[in-house]
Amino acid sequence: xxxxxxxxxxxxxxxxxxxxxxxxxxxxxxxxxxxxxxxxxxxxxxxxxxxxxxxxxxxxxxxxxxxxxxxxxxxxxxxxxxxxxxxxxxxxxxxxxxxxxxxxxxxxxxxxxxxxxxxxxxxxxxxxxxxxxxxxxxxxxxxxxxxxxxxxxxxxxxxxxxxxxxxxxxxxxxxxxxxxxxxxxxxxxxxxxxxxxxxxxxxxxxxxxxxxxxxxxxxxxxxxxxxxxxxxxxxxxxxxxxxxxxxxxxxxxxxxxxxxxxxxxxxxxxxxxxxxxxxxxxxxxxxxxxxxxxxxxxxxxxxxxxxx
Numbered sequence: 001x002x003x004x005x006x007x008x009x010x011x012x013x014x015x016x017x018x019x020x021x022x023x024x025x026x027x028x029x030x031x032x033x034x035x036x037x038x039x040x041x042x043x044x045x046x047x048x049x050x051x052x053x054x055x056x057x058x059x060x061x062x063x064x065x066x067x068x069x070x071x072x073x074x075x076x077x078x079x080x081x082x083x084x085x086x087x088x089x090x091x092x093x094x095x096x097x098x099x100x101x102x103x104x105x106x107x108x109x110x111x112x113x114x115x116x117x118x119x120x121x122x123x124x125x126x127x128x129x130x131x132x133x134x135x136x137x138x139x140x141x142x143x144x145x146x147x148x149x150x151x152x153x154x155x156x157x158x159x160x161x162x163x164x165x166x167x168x169x170x171x172x173x174x175x176x177x178x179x180x181x182x183x184x185x186x187x188x189x190x191x192x193x194x195x196x197x198x199x200x201x202x203x204x205x206x207x208x209x210x211x212x213x214x215x216x217x218x219x220x221x222x223x224x225x226x227x228x229x230x231x232x233x234x235x236x237x238x239x240x241x242x243x244x245x246x247x248x249x250x251x252x253x254x255x256x257x258x259x260x261x262x263x264x265x266x267x268x269x270x271x272x273x274x275x276x277x278x279x280x281x282x283x284x285x286x287x288x289x290x291x292x293x294x295x296x297x298x299x300x301x302x303x304x305x306x307x308x
Contacts, residue, residue: 010036013111018059022302023052030085032058037110037133039073043085050075054088055305058109067096069105070305090133094305096122099129106131122201199223200300209243210235217274219246222297226280227259234266234275242279248296250289257293258285 012034019042021028030044040056048054052075057068073088095102099117106112117129199221208217208231218230229244242261247254261279269276286292 010038012036019056020059021046021048022055022298023048024299024302027298032056033085035110037090037112039076039087039089040071041079041085041087043083045084046086048075048078048086050078053091054086055094055302056088069102070094072305092133093131095129096126097129098127099131102129102131199226199228200297201304202227202300204246206244206246208245211237211240211242217244219244220276222300224281224294224297226264226278227261229277229279230269230271230274231277232274234277235263239263242277244279248292250292255289255292256285256287257296258287259283259293 013036017032019030019032019040021030021042021044028044028046028048030042030046032040032042034041042056053072054075055070055072057070070093071090072092072094073090075086076089077087079085079087093102093106095105099115099119102117103115106115112131115131117131120128120130122128200223202219202222204219206217206219206229208215208229210231210233213233215232217232219227220230221228227244229242235242240263242263244259244261245256247256249255259279259281260283261281264278264280266275266277268274284293
């Protein structure tokens with residue numbers, strides 16, 4: 001039988017840190033206990049499905065000013081002993097900014113030198129840097145995590161609620177711990193989208209009411225506190241009130257979200273067939289599902305990370 005050590009493609013090294021994870025926008029946390037250039041082992045009781053794409057942020061990154069660095073990996077194993085967890089195989093790292101901080105993170109955390117990053121332009125005209133791990137691993141062998149040899153490590157982190165609850169996307173949003181009543185930690189992605197400037201790119205229809213005139217439009221980007229919609233015309237006065245209604249697909253079916261907004265500015269739409277209205281959200285009717293808008297925005301952000 002071939003020794004385990006000969007099957008390892010990358011050197012493993014202990015790395016004890018809390019991580020925040022997202023699966024289809026659903027939020028969980030855990031402890032990273034084994035790390036390499038090929039993947040990571042995370043201790044968590046969260047039932048993350050095999051084959052899922054997971055976006056994680058190390059706790060040390062979430063406390064850094066500016067944008068966090070998201071590591072995207074695919075679940076290849078779900079070990080149950082000695083503690084339950086998930087093993088991820090890295091696919092890419094994403095940073096919203098110039099590649100310098102991403103390269104420094106790869107050197108410091110994963111010992112990857114000379115990383116070649118791809119730079120893309122976002123719809124807002126900002127720079128996004130991406131590093132693809134496939135350039136390190138020409139062979140599609142499965143990542144096989146090993147337990148760290150050191151005795152000192154972080155205690156296991158409690159998952160926010162011990163089961164997936166109904167929510168947006170194919171996975172659900174983890175809620176507060178039912179036993180302790182403690183609220184789920186916001187995590188870097190939730191913190192990031194709490195600012196109005198951080199919109200997720202979107203492209204779905206919406207019913208608009210602009211000064212009493214109803215029409216069909218399209219949501220181009222969406223945030224917790226604002227959105228940009230495409231409308232066939234612009235309101236006659238500045239700071240006009242606009243009502244936006246759209247539906248979100250949840251496990252319970254199509255759920256309506258109605259936003260009462262005010263126009264901040266209007267510009268010609270890029271396709272030249274209408275107007276792009278930059279709106280501030282003043283109130284939201286989530287149809288009896290509190291937090292639905294935030295969960296949907298979080299899912300949009302995750303989906304953008306996973307498909308870049």
